[in-house]
Amino acid sequence: MSITTSQQITKYYELYQNIDVTFTKEVIHATGLLPQQVFLKCMGEQWPCVLYSTSFVGAKVIASVKPALFDKIRRANNLVSIRFAFRDTGKGDPITFFIAGKVTGFSPYNQGAGDLQFLTFQFTQRPPDPLIEVLGHLLEANVNSTKRREERILITQDSLRKLAILSKETYLFIQGVPRKCILRDISFSGAKVIIVGIAKFLVQKDCILRMDMDEPRESYNLKGKIVRSEDVEGRKDLAAVAINYEANAVPMIYKMHINDYFAQTRKPGMKQAEGTQVGEAVVEDAEEAISEPESPGEQGTAEWKKTHLTERKIAPSPTSST
Secondary structure, three states, rough: OOOOOOHHHHHHHHOOOOOOOEOOOHHHHHHEHHHHHOHHHHHHEEEEEEEEEEEEEEEEEEEOOEEEEEEHHHOOEEEEEEEEEEOOOOOOOEEEEEEEEEEEEEEEHHHOOOOOEEEEEEOOOOOOOHHHHHHHHHHHHHHHHHOOOOOOOEEOHHHHHOOOOOOOOEEEEOOOOOEEEEEEEOOEEEEEOOOOOOOOHHHEEEEEEEEEOOOOEEEEEEEEEEEEEEEEEOOOEEEEEEEEOOOOOOOOHHHHHHHHHHHHHOOOOOEEOOOHHHHHHHHHHHHHHHOOOOOHHHHHHHHOOOOOOOOOOOOOOOOOOO
């Protein structure tokens, strides 16, 4: 993740302060939220809750509002604090903080008759910088994934480091068969790779591109379709193919890595959408890396199929506050 300055945090707050972020499994994973460490605090006591959504001005949580908690909130004139906790990849201890707020509404969870309630909060203070940084980083990546979706990044040793991609050598699954390939360039919306195969038999095939990334160290499966191909001069057994990702299947952390790269790099250094011819150096890399399209084996395949997203115990449908 790129270093966030106080000026950038202020920009995040001004641009995104009223946008609600809903904590789906993917968002929990991308932000590093620690759901088990989120609590309500009122008059010195703490109650567990589920953080449903938050912005920079308010939040919505799900909690078991039994008479004891309801009475505490009433006696406190609806003033309650929410304890947030996020994973800190650079340290062992999580980042934790309280935000003071006022309960502005209750509504039954999933329109049920039990004591689970949605509690709507209005913050009484600006949230701490860590919350603005975490959510701002995610929101900016989501916005730029649309605004800059076609801007391509040429894969070099420098861009690999800035993107936190472990290697340009990876696998492309076509009809379930893993094929060794070399990353040529990537974007929010797609990638170009060099692969063993006859180009005319690969175009319009559904595929999955494996991406091994660091910070955090994980592998992602990017679903897409091969939309066009280019010949590799002097190598009839190799093809350069362009992949368009399925827009709704692109992992949020992948978007955040691409956004971090753009934050570190001036626009003139980026490749445009149409790509370029395959250079000699890239062909040499391809000959060495994909001359034998070996299968990664059962253990590797199992790892690619794992989902690294935190399981949500509650998947509510919000109702209006009263």
